Amino acid sequence: MNSNNYHTILIEDERVDGADKVTGKAKYTAEHSLPDMAYAVFVTSSIAKGTIKNFDTTKALAMPGVLDIIYYANCPAVPGYISNAAERPKNVFEWRGYKVLYDNKVRFFGQPIALVVADTFENANAAIRFVKAEYEVEKFETNFDKARLDPANLKAPVNYKRGTEKKFKEAAAFVEAEYNIPIEVHNAMELFATIAHWEGEDKITLYDKTQGPKSTQSTVAKTFGLPDKNVRVIAENVGGGFGSGLRSWQHVAAACIAAKKLNRPIKLVLTRPQMFTLVGYRPQSWQKIGIGADAAGNFIGISHEAISNTSRYEDFREGIVEASKFLYASENVDTKYQLLPLDLSTPIWMRGPGEATGCFALESAIDELSYKLKMDPIQLRIKNFTSVNPENKLPFSDINIKDCYAYGMEKIGWKNRSAIPGTVKENGWLIGYGMSVGVFGAGKGVASVRIVLSNDGKLLLECAVSDMGPGTTTSMTKIAAEAMQMPIQKIKFKLGDSDLPPGPSQGGSGTTSTVGSAVDLACKTVQQKLKELAIQYAPPFAKTSADALEVKNEMVVLKTDAAIKIDLMALFKLANQEKIDLTITSNGKNAEQLKYTSNSFSSHFVKLAVNQKDGTIKVLNVVTTGDAGKIISPKTARSQMLGGVVGGIGMALTEKIDIDHASGQIINASFGAYHVPLHSQIPPTDVWFVNKPDIHMNEIGAKGIGEIALIGFAAAVANAVYNATGKRVRDLPITPEKLGYKTAKA
Amino acid sequence: MKTCSKQDGRRGFLKKSASIAAFYFTPASLVKTFAIDAVVPLPIAKEKLAITINGKLMNLEIDARTTLLNLLREDLAYTGTKKGCEMGQCGACTIHINGKRTKSCMQLALSNQNNKITTIEGLSDGVNLHPMQAAFLKNDAFQCGYCTSGQIMSAVACVREGNAKTRKSIQTYMDTNICRCGAYQNIVDAIEEVATSGAKI
Numbered sequence: 001m002n003s004n005n006y007h008t009i010l011i012e013d014e015r016v017d018g019a020d021k022v023t024g025k026a027k028y029t030a031e032h033s034l035p036d037m038a039y040a041v042f043v044t045s046s047i048a049k050g051t052i053k054n055f056d057t058t059k060a061l062a063m064p065g066v067l068d069i070i071y072y073a074n075c076p077a078v079p080g081y082i083s084n085a086a087e088r089p090k091n092v093f094e095w096r097g098y099k100v101l102y103d104n105k106v107r108f109f110g111q112p113i114a115l116v117v118a119d120t121f122e123n124a125n126a127a128i129r130f131v132k133a134e135y136e137v138e139k140f141e142t143n144f145d146k147a148r149l150d151p152a153n154l155k156a157p158v159n160y161k162r163g164t165e166k167k168f169k170e171a172a173a174f175v176e177a178e179y180n181i182p183i184e185v186h187n188a189m190e191l192f193a194t195i196a197h198w199e200g201e202d203k204i205t206l207y208d209k210t211q212g213p214k215s216t217q218s219t220v221a222k223t224f225g226l227p228d229k230n231v232r233v234i235a236e237n238v239g240g241g242f243g244s245g246l247r248s249w250q251h252v253a254a255a256c257i258a259a260k261k262l263n264r265p266i267k268l269v270l271t272r273p274q275m276f277t278l279v280g281y282r283p284q285s286w287q288k289i290g291i292g293a294d295a296a297g298n299f300i301g302i303s304h305e306a307i308s309n310t311s312r313y314e315d316f317r318e319g320i321v322e323a324s325k326f327l328y329a330s331e332n333v334d335t336k337y338q339l340l341p342l343d344l345s346t347p348i349w350m351r352g353p354g355e356a357t358g359c360f361a362l363e364s365a366i367d368e369l370s371y372k373l374k375m376d377p378i379q380l381r382i383k384n385f386t387s388v389n390p391e392n393k394l395p396f397s398d399i400n401i402k403d404c405y406a407y408g409m410e411k412i413g414w415k416n417r418s419a420i421p422g423t424v425k426e427n428g429w430l431i432g433y434g435m436s437v438g439v440f441g442a443g444k445g446v447a448s449v450r451i452v453l454s455n456d457g458k459l460l461l462e463c464a465v466s467d468m469g470p471g472t473t474t475s476m477t478k479i480a481a482e483a484m485q486m487p488i489q490k491i492k493f494k495l496g497d498s499d500l501p502p503g504p505s506q507g508g509s510g511t512t513s514t515v516g517s518a519v520d521l522a523c524k525t526v527q528q529k530l531k532e533l534a535i536q537y538a539p540p541f542a543k544t545s546a547d548a549l550e551v552k553n554e555m556v557v558l559k560t561d562a563a564i565k566i567d568l569m570a571l572f573k574l575a576n577q578e579k580i581d582l583t584i585t586s587n588g589k590n591a592e593q594l595k596y597t598s599n600s601f602s603s604h605f606v607k608l609a610v611n612q613k614d615g616t617i618k619v620l621n622v623v624t625t626g627d628a629g630k631i632i633s634p635k636t637a638r639s640q641m642l643g644g645v646v647g648g649i650g651m652a653l654t655e656k657i658d659i660d661h662a663s664g665q666i667i668n669a670s671f672g673a674y675h676v677p678l679h680s681q682i683p684p685t686d687v688w689f690v691n692k693p694d695i696h697m698n699e700i701g702a703k704g705i706g707e708i709a710l711i712g713f714a715a716a717v718a719n720a721v722y723n724a725t726g727k728r729v730r731d732l733p734i735t736p737e738k739l740g741y742k743t744a745k746a
Numbered sequence: 747m748k749t750c751s752k753q754d755g756r757r758g759f760l761k762k763s764a765s766i767a768a769f770y771f772t773p774a775s776l777v778k779t780f781a782i783d784a785v786v787p788l789p790i791a792k793e794k795l796a797i798t799i800n801g802k803l804m805n806l807e808i809d810a811r812t813t814l815l816n817l818l819r820e821d822l823a824y825t826g827t828k829k830g831c832e833m834g835q836c837g838a839c840t841i842h843i844n845g846k847r848t849k850s851c852m853q854l855a856l857s858n859q860n861n862k863i864t865t866i867e868g869l870s871d872g873v874n875l876h877p878m879q880a881a882f883l884k885n886d887a888f889q890c891g892y893c894t895s896g897q898i899m900s901a902v903a904c905v906r907e908g909n910a911k912t913r914k915s916i917q918t919y920m921d922t923n924i925c926r927c928g929a930y931q932n933i934v935d936a937i938e939e940v941a942t943s944g945a946k947i
Contacts, residue, residue: 014883014884014886015883018882018883018886018888018891019875020891021877021881021891021894022879022880022882022883022888022891022894022898023826023866023867023869023870023875023879023894024825024826024865024866024867025826026891027825028825028892030819030829031819031825033823064790065790120820121816121820122790122809122811122812123809126790129757184852186926187926188890188892189828189830189836189838189890189892189893189926190828190890190892191829237891239828239890239891239892240801240890240926240927241890242926243912269829272830272831272832272833272835272836304801423869468890469890470889471889604929636886636889638886638926639889639929639932640889642930643927643928643929644928644929646927646928646930648926669835670833670835671831671835671924672833676924676925676926677928677930678921678930679916679917679918679920679921679923679930679933679934680914680917680920682928682930682931684931685931
C-alpha cells in the first residue's frame with residue numbers, strides 16, 4: 001500500500017450525525033422512555049467509612065408515589081454477589097467494585113446505601129431525605145499527601161530497570177524533583193444514566209451511557225448469570241466520556257436490580273455531585289523524576305518513581321511511568337510505581353490517562369534540564385530523539401515528531417522566546433513560551449463489522465462500538481467512502497448497540513485503527529465479491545480476472561480500459577441478487593505489523609502571560625500538533641485536538657478536587673466549585689497534523705489522537721510559566737499562590 | 747393526571763399511574779412544611795399550568811415541584827433540552843422564556859404561567875436549519891453534542907442581545923455554557939460567523 005491510495009477527503013466534511021445534534025433530535029440514554037417506567041435515585045452515605053447500624057425507611061416508604069426502597073436488607077439475590085466461588089454459577093463472576101446495595105458497609109463518602117424507586121422523578125427525589133441511616137463510624141484515610149509518606153500504606157511496587165541504576169546522578173547536568181497532580185474528574189456533560197428493562201425472566205435490555213456496549217453487556221451478563229445474547233445494551237449517542245464510561249459502575253447494577261425487583265423498567269440518572277464520586281476520576285499522584293545528561297545534552301539516565309491512589313476495594317493502575325521508558329534515547333532507566341489505597345471510590349482512566357500524568361513530570365523535567373544545560377529545550381529533545389523504541393528495541397512504525405517541532409516553533413513565534421526567564425514583557429505582563437511532547441500507544445485490536453450493499457446502491461455498516469464524541473460515525477463513514485469509492489451520502493454506519501457485531505470499547509485512542517481496519521477490510525471483501533459477480537454474470541468481464549478489475553464510482557471497471565464497466569445496480573440485476581450481506585472480522589496486528597512498535601505523538605506549544613501584580617495566568621496562544629498517521633476526518637480530528645487543549649488548560653490551571661479529610665467528603669463536587677475551563681479562558685489555537693499514513697501500523701494508516709491531544713499539554717503550560725516568571729511549579733493546578741502571589745480577598 | 751392539550755397531540759402521551767391521581771387534587775393550601783422529622787407525608791398537589799411551548803399552547807396539570815427542565819424532558823418528551831447539573835452552573839438546559847435565555851433547571855415549571863417557551867426543537871422553521879444550527883454544523887462546534895442545544899440557545903440570545911460584536915464579548919457572554927469536549931473555539935467561530943453574516947435570527 002502506498003499513500004497515493006488515499007486521496008484527500010471525499011465530499012462534505014461535516015459530521016454525518018451533526019444535524020441530529022444541532023436540532024436536539026439525537027437521543028441520549030436518559031431520553032428514552034418506556035411504558036410503566038419508574039424513577040430511581042440513590043441515597044448516599046454521609047460518612048467515609050463504617051457500618052450501618054440502623055436503617056429506617058418507614059417514613060420514606062410512606063411518601064407519595066414511592067414504590068420501593070432497596071438496600072442491603074431487602075436487596076434480591078444477585079448471582080454475582082456470591083463471594084464464595086464454589087457457590088457461584090460457572091458463567092458468573094463477582095466484581096467487588098460493581099456490587100451495590102449488598103451489605104451494610106460504607107467504603108467511601110457518598111457511596112450508594114439505598115435506592116429509592118418512585119412513580120415520578122419528583123416523588124423519588126422528595127423521599128430520599130426521609131431515609132435514615134445510623135452508622136458506626138470507623139477510622140478512615142483520604143489524605144494522599146499524608147498517607148503516601150508511610151511505606152506501610154503502599155502496595156508492592158512494580159519496578160523496571162535497564163542499564164545502571166542511578167549512575168547518571170553524577171552526570172554533568174542533573175535534575176531531580178517531585179511532582180504532584182490532584183484528583184481530577186472527567187465530568188462529561190451528559191450525566192451517567194441507565195434505563196433497565198427486563199423483558200423476561202432472563203432477558204434484559206439496557207439503555208446505558210457507556211463507552212463499551214459490549215463490555216457493559218458482558219458485565220451485566222456475568223453479574224446476573226445470563227448468556228451474553230440475553231443482555232442488550234444500547235448507547236446510540238454518548239454525551240462525552242473521557243474514560244469514565246470504560247467500565248460499568250454501581251448504578252448500572254442498581255438499575256438492573258430495581259427493575260427486576262419491581263418488575264418494571266427503571267430509569268436511574270446520576271446527579272452532577274454523584275458524577276464526582278460514583279464514576280471514577282484521575283487518581284491523585286506523586287512523582288519523582290531524575291534525569292542526567294552529559295555536557296552535550298545526551299541523556300545518560302532517567303529515573304521515574306510514582307505513587308497514585310486507588311480505592312480500598314479495587315486496584316487501579318495506569319501507565320504513569322511508561323513514556324519515561326521509551327520516548328527518548330537513554331541507556332539507563334529505572335522506574336517504580338506503587339498504589340496507595342485510600343477510603344475513596346475507585347479511579348479510572350481519564351483522558352490521556354497515566355501518560356498525561358507521567359508526561360507532565362517528564363516533560364517538565366526535560367525543560368528544567370535544558371536551562372541547566374543552557375540549551376534550547378527543543379534542541380535537547382532532538383538530541384535525544386530515537387527512531388527505535390529503547391524499551392522493546394523495535395523500530396517505531398513511524399515517527400515524525402521533528403516535523404511537529406518545526407511547525408510549532410514557527411507558528412508560536414519561538415524565536416521571540418528568551419532563554420533567560422522573566423525577561424520578555426508585553427503590556428506590563430510577563431511573557432513565557434513553553435513546549436512539550438505527548439506520546440501514547442497506537443493499537444489495533446479485533447473488531448467485526450457487518451456490511452450490507454443493497455441493490456438500491458446503499459451501503460450499511462454496523463458495529464457495536466460507541467461514539468462518545470470524537471466522531472466515530474463520521475470517520476467510519478469516510479473510511480468506507482474511500483475504500484468503496486462511493487459517495488458518503490449513500491453510506492450509513494450504525495453503532496452503539498451490543499446486538500451489532502462486536503467492536504471494542506471506545507478508549508485508549510484505538511477505535512479508528514481497530515474499527516476502521518475492519519470497515520476497510522469489509523469494504524474490500526465486498527469489492528472482491530462484486531468483481532466475482534461481474535466475472536460470473538456480466539459478459540464483458542467473462543474472461544477477466546478479479547485482479548484486473550476495480551470498483552469505483554459505484555461501478556465495476558476494467559483497470560486497463562475504463563470503457564468496460566458495469567454499474568452495481570445493473571450487476572445486482574444480472575446476478576438476480578438483492579444484496580451482499582457479510583460480517584467481517586479484522587484481527588489485531590499481523591506478523592509484519594508486529595515487527596514495529598506504534599505510537600501517536602504530539603507536540604504542544606504555548607505562549608502565555610503572567611500578570612506581575614497578582615499572578616493571573618492568561619494563555620495567549622496555543623499551537624498543537626499531532627503525528628498520528630493519516631488523518632481520516634480532518635475536521636473532527638481538529639476538534640479532538642482543540643478539546644485536548646481545553647482539557648489540558650483545565651489540568652494545568654484550574655482543575656482540582658478538594659477533600660475535607662475530617663469527613664472524607666469531596667467538598668467541591670459541582671461545576672460551581674470544580675473549575676473546568678470556560679469560553680473566555682480559551683486562547684486562539686492552531687491545530688496541525690503531519691498527516692502521513694503510517695503504513696506499518698494498519699491497513700488504513702491511521703492512528704489515534706484522543707489521548708495525545710491532552711498528553712503533555714500541562715507541561716507546556718508549566719514550562720511557559722517558568723519561562724515567563726522563573727518559577728518552576730511542579731504541583732498542578734498552577735495558581736497565583738504557587739507563583740508566590742497571595743490570593744486576593746473576596 | 748398529566749395531560750397535554752389537544753393542540754399538541756403529537757406529544758400527547760401520558761405515563762403516570764392512575765392510582766396516584768387521587769392525591770393530585772389536594773389543594774396546595776393544605777400542604778404544610780415542617781421540620782423534616784415532623785413531616786407527615788401528604789399527597790402532592792397538582793397545579794394547572796398554561797404554557798406555550800414552541801408556539802403551541804398547552805394546558806397542563808403538573809406536580810408543583812417539577813422544574814421547567816423536567817417538565818420538558820420527562821413529561822413532554824422535549825428531550826432536546828439537556829440536563830447537565832440541575833444547579834444552573836453548566837447551561838446545557840438553556841431555553842428561551844419570552845425571548846430571554848434562561849436555565850430551565852433553575853425554574854419551577856409553575857412559575858412560567860402563560861410564558862412562551864422556545865426550545866431547540868422550536869428554533870428552526872422545521873424545514874431548514876436555523877442559521878445558528880447551520881453554523882454550528884459547518885464549524886464543527888461540538889463533539890458529543892450534549893451541551894449543543896444549550897450552546898445554540900445561548901448563542902442565538904447572545905447575538906440578539908447585541909453581545910456578539912467581538913470575539914471577546916462572545917466569549918464573555920457565552921461563559922454561561924460549559925463544553926467539556928472543548929469545542930469553544932469552533933463555537934465562537936460559529937457565533938461570529940452568524941453575527942457578521944447579517945442573517946436575521
